[in-house]
Amino acid sequence: MLYSLYEIDTIETYFTNVVASLLAVISRSQCTVPSIQVRVKNREMYALSSSLIRSPALRQGLQMAAASRPVSMKVVSVAETQKDESFFEKNERLGRELSPHLTIYQPQLTSMLSICHRGTGLALGVGVWGLGLGALISSHDISHYVTMVEGLQLSGATLTALKFIIAYPAGYHTANGIRHLLWDTGRFLKIKEVYSTGYAMVATSFVLSAILALL
Known part of the structure; x- marks a missing residue:
């Protein structure tokens, strides 16, 4: 295995700094080599040491030294690297909650109104389908069932409460549907407006339901 270029450059930089430091010490002490006095500036010393370290001979020596290092390899199968664990088991082990998860959210006006809108829509759908199928299957008309209810002799308050329900x-669903249509026009989308229209919608739904119940 050979040294990478990054490793070689790191080693070269290290030796360059070492050689430059040695030359600086020699220069400060004003030592003399036989018949030659060493007085080199910092930039010249660094250039000299850099040229020595980056020589092809040194590079070849580093590569040959790296090639002589022992390298061991181990063959590992794919099955050993993968755990037999499902997605849900992993989430349970890590303590991760599924999202969306209604139990981790604090109830808010906006979320409750949205859930109620879907619930009332489902109730209306079931009611319409029930009346339609009842009209097809039943052998009596609606007046027969009205007479049956009148025969129960319920009080006026009880009948009004049942009609309100x-x-x-x-x-x-009508009041909140109008609110959604206003949203589609780009109005009442700020947080305060969403809450204020929510309260107004609930009040309007009670008024509409009361009017229908008193008919």
């Missing part, structure tokens, strides 16, 4: 999904 039946009418509320229609009143709520």
